[in-house]
Amino acid sequence: MGSLQLKSIRKAxxxxxxxxxxxxxxxxxxxxxxxxxxxxxxxTLLRTIAGLEDATSGSIAIDGQEVSNTPPAKRGIAMVFQSYALYPHLTVKDNMGLGLKQAGTPKDEIEKRVAKASSMLSLEPYLARRPAELSGGQRQRVAIGRAIVREPKLFLFDEPLSNLDAALRVQTRLEIARLHRSLKATMIYVTHDQVEAMTLADKIVVLNAGAVEQIGSPMELYNRPANMFVAGFIGSPQMNFIDATRLGESGAKSIGIRPEHIALSRESGDWKGKVIHAEHLGADTILYLETETTGLLTVRLFGEQHYHADDIVYASPDRASLHRFDGDGRAIR
Incomplete structure (x- = not known):
């Protein structure tokens, strides 16, 4: 079991x-x-759950048991850090088993857990190596393995992929997703990368200035953002926001439309404009337009599209995909 309940957590x-x-x-x-x-x-919220920071007020319960005053080692959690935090003089095997050894776990049990975790993470060929002999991705897998052998109630990940290059981030992201399915464990993960959030999470918590803006599944946040902050944060490229008065929309202050929900034509459409920059990415083409009606507008088209700077074009939004926001930035349903 690995449920978590936070109530009125404040930290100053x-x-x-x-x-x-x-x-x-x-x-x-x-x-x-x-x-x-x-x-x-x-x-800070993740470290407060782990017990590495004390909450100023509020309560933290794991599996229904209050742990706000419980030391980190007694909370049944394991944490994976951005910096790996491996001991350079120890082998992979010893790094993975050190926490269990310090806790007095029998040697044969340590051997069994390390073998199981190293098999899950394809680390068997590296057990006798030291961290300096490993790539960044392999070191992160050792750090994850060290967490797995503890068999915690909660896995906590603090931006674990930010030190990896793009290809390794994708590979390690897939490994973490596979581990979650295999272990059926409760995982709480911090990232600033919305792609990681959208592809890994069952539930996303969007934070802003110490407060929760919205909680929901990835597609709930994408399709039904609660406010302009969430609408602008979730989705890449970012949602376009247009002054509602420029579109003749009554009852709203701003109108939002995602770049992928705009069609483009050279002949006719709702908003006439000029391409000011084109990004040809192969799988996608991202265009930045200056239109007479909306001002700067970002459009995302599937595949390679032959538009270039200074082309005159017409943009038409999918009306069913428009988002309306009031003067406080809150979504109007």
Whole structure:
């Protein structure tokens, strides 16, 4: 079991309040990801769950047991850090088993757990090596293996892929997804990368300035953002926001439309404009337009499209995909 309940969690450093009353329930076996811009409080919240930071107020319960005053080692959690945190003089095998050894776990049990974790992570050929002999991706897998052998109630990941290059991030992301399915474990994961959040999470928690903006599944946040902050944060390229008065829309302050929900034509359409920059990515073509009606507009087209800077074009939004927001930035349903 690995459920988690947070009630009114606040954290302040002096007069600066970093977490502003966080309420969250994580079910056993869920993969929950905290996302938000730098400084939003996501890593502080994770460290507070782990017990590495003390909450100023509020309660933390794991499997229904209050742990706010319980030391980290007694909370039944295992944490994977961005920096790997491996001992350079120990082998892979000894790094993975060290925590169990320090806890007094019998040697044969340590051997069994390390063997199981190394098999899951394809680390068997590297057990006798030291961290300096490994790639960045292999070191991160050792750090994950060290967490697995503890058989925790909760796995906590603090931006574990940010030190890896693009190809390794994709590979390790797939391994973490596979591990979650295999272990059926509860995982809480912090990232600033929305692609990681959208592809890994059962549930995403969007944080901003220490407060929760919205909680939901990836597609709930994509299709039904609660406000302009979530709408702009989830989705790449970012949603276009247009002054509603420029479109003759009544009852709304702003209109949002995602770049992928705009069609383009050279002949006719709703908004006439000029291409000011084109990004040809192969699988996608991203165009930046200046239109008479909307101002700057981003359009995402599937595949290679032969538009170039200074082309005159017509953009037409999918009306069913428009998002409407009030003067406070809240979605109008």
């Amino acid at each position: 450093f002096g007069n600066h309040e970093v977490l502003k009353g966080i309420d969250l329930e994580v079910k056993d076996g869920e993969f929950v990801i905290f996302v938000g811009p730098s400084g939003c409080g996501k890593s």
